[in-house]
Amino acid sequence: MRGEKPKLVSEDGVRHDGRRLDELRPTRMEVGILSNASGSAYVEFGKTRVIAAVYGPREPPQRYMVLPHRAVLRCRYHMAPFSTDERKNPAPSRREIEISKVIREALEPVVMSEAFPRTSIDIFIEVISADGGTRTAALNAASLALADAGIPMRDLVAAVAVGKVNGYLVLDIDQVEDNYSEADMPVAMAPSLNMVTLLQLNGVLTPRDFSQAMNLALKGINEIYKLQKETLRNKYLVRVE
Amino acid sequence: MSAQAEQKVERVLVAPGDKLAEGDYRILTPTTAYKVGNSYYSLVVGLLELNTQEKSLKVIPLKGSYYPRVGDVVVGIVSDVGLTSWELDIRAPFPGVLYAVDYLGRAINPSKENLKDFLDVGDVVVGKIEVFDRTRNPVISTKGKEFGKVVNGALAEINPVKVPRLIGKKGSMQSLIESETNCKLVIGNNGRILILCEDKQYEDIVVRAIRKIELEAHISGLTDRVREFILVEKVKRGLVGNERREA
Numbered sequence: 001m002r003g004e005k006p007k008l009v010s011e012d013g014v015r016h017d018g019r020r021l022d023e024l025r026p027t028r029m030e031v032g033i034l035s036n037a038s039g040s041a042y043v044e045f046g047k048t049r050v051i052a053a054v055y056g057p058r059e060p061p062q063r064y065m066v067l068p069h070r071a072v073l074r075c076r077y078h079m080a081p082f083s084t085d086e087r088k089n090p091a092p093s094r095r096e097i098e099i100s101k102v103i104r105e106a107l108e109p110v111v112m113s114e115a116f117p118r119t120s121i122d123i124f125i126e127v128i129s130a131d132g133g134t135r136t137a138a139l140n141a142a143s144l145a146l147a148d149a150g151i152p153m154r155d156l157v158a159a160v161a162v163g164k165v166n167g168y169l170v171l172d173i174d175q176v177e178d179n180y181s182e183a184d185m186p187v188a189m190a191p192s193l194n195m196v197t198l199l200q201l202n203g204v205l206t207p208r209d210f211s212q213a214m215n216l217a218l219k220g221i222n223e224i225y226k227l228q229k230e231t232l233r234n235k236y237l238v239r240v241e
Numbered sequence: 242m243s244a245q246a247e248q249k250v251e252r253v254l255v256a257p258g259d260k261l262a263e264g265d266y267r268i269l270t271p272t273t274a275y276k277v278g279n280s281y282y283s284l285v286v287g288l289l290e291l292n293t294q295e296k297s298l299k300v301i302p303l304k305g306s307y308y309p310r311v312g313d314v315v316v317g318i319v320s321d322v323g324l325t326s327w328e329l330d331i332r333a334p335f336p337g338v339l340y341a342v343d344y345l346g347r348a349i350n351p352s353k354e355n356l357k358d359f360l361d362v363g364d365v366v367v368g369k370i371e372v373f374d375r376t377r378n379p380v381i382s383t384k385g386k387e388f389g390k391v392v393n394g395a396l397a398e399i400n401p402v403k404v405p406r407l408i409g410k411k412g413s414m415q416s417l418i419e420s421e422t423n424c425k426l427v428i429g430n431n432g433r434i435l436i437l438c439e440d441k442q443y444e445d446i447v448v449r450a451i452r453k454i455e456l457e458a459h460i461s462g463l464t465d466r467v468r469e470f471i472l473v474e475k476v477k478r479g480l481v482g483n484e485r486r487e488a
Contacts, residue, residue, distance in 0.1 A: 152284035
């Protein structure tokens with residue numbers, strides 16, 4: 001994959017798909033798309049499309065899971081077999097299990113799970129089309145679905161990935177950029193609380209790159225956060241008219 | 242003051258993480274708002290009622306699940322029959338427990354009597370939550386003349402956070418529906434409503450009115466709209482003549 005590197009960013013800072021360095025992909029969000037779930041959301045970042053569903057608080061399926069002082073958060077991130085170029089085996093892979101875990105841990109600090117002891121809150125995330133940045137899209141969708149379910153949350157979680165491509169730091173990297181990138185750094189934050197809940201880094205960044213990348217991520221996160229809130233409000237505003 | 246009384250308290254749509262106010266306020270709804278440092282934030286998608294004079298704030302949630310509280314009236318459906326107790330589905334994360342001693346008012350001998358003969362799976366019971374804390378499942382009591390097994394009527398369900406809307410201020414909405422349709426409503430805090438009507442057509446109207454309340458709970462002027470709605474539905478069904486319409 002790393003044979004000859006294609007030129008993905010031109011000298012004047014335009015990326016292979018025409019975006020600027022600090023530009024998000026076209027983004028669309030919707031809540032309340034599934035009638036059988038307590039809360040649900042659809043999030044689209046360019047060609048990355050994700051559906052999240054939240055059930056609960058409800059009785060945990062197994063007795064051993066219950067915690068006496070708070071709700072257990074269960075999270076499943078799954079990629080549909082048709083979401084990638086080559087068919088993906090629907091069985092949960094090592095990667096998916098890990099992403100499920102990091103998403104759960106990114107949400108745990110904001111969900112008021114201590115309000116529902118001995119229950120479980122279940123989050124199901126299905127990637128229906130993958131084009132890079134699925135874990136951040138999944139996290140955005142999961143946080144929206146939790147809020148849509150009416151589960152008390154200290155804040156929404158917004159996430160975006162920053163990458164280093166051809167020596168440039170770029171916001172919201174897609175699959176092609178990721179494949180030839182020097183670094184890929186997904187970041188999730190609860191902006192009102194000024195709290196980072198997920199930070200991963202794949203590749204190499206200098207300390208200076210890193211702080212620049214964090215600032216870039218912050219910019220993207222604030223944009224996404226605004227959009228998330230707008231989406232939640234719109235659900236109810238539409239009905240007024 | 243008169244202008245404020247007219248306008249009531251202003252309502253603003255908020256989302257989780259929205260800053261509600263700064264300074265010293267009293268939180269009237271501790272499950273939907275919280276304080277960090279000097280600032281107040283919302284925990285849910287809801288309507289903020291900020292009272293700057295009384296220094297209090299309130300966030301009315303727009304969606305949520307039912308979490309039992311002692312003293313709640315609940316409409317439960319029997320989901321399991323045990324030897325000395327029943328399990329009720331009360332739309333909560335926990336099953337409600339109804340003891341045979343409480344329901345029958347006497348001790349029973351499991352070797353001689355079968356609880357299935359009194360209440361079977363699927364039966365509807367109206368009760369009150371007697372005991373509930375974080376360590377045990379809610380215990381339901383049916384003591385009282387308004388509680389017990391339900392033998393007739395219709396059931397409707399709404400989101401539990403909309404129940405206060407359906408009851409209205411001092412029961413205004415409930416009494417409006419009851420007086421306009423001649424039906425009786427038993428509203429469970431868990432969002433299950435038992436509708437007791439003489440006439441099937443009125444029952445339909447009540448169900449539709451409840452749906453309307455659930456959908457439009459966050460828009461002001463609800464009582465007037467529901468009154469109009471019931472009247473229109475009655476006219477549609479030919480239950481009232483033109484003389485009522487003009488009045």
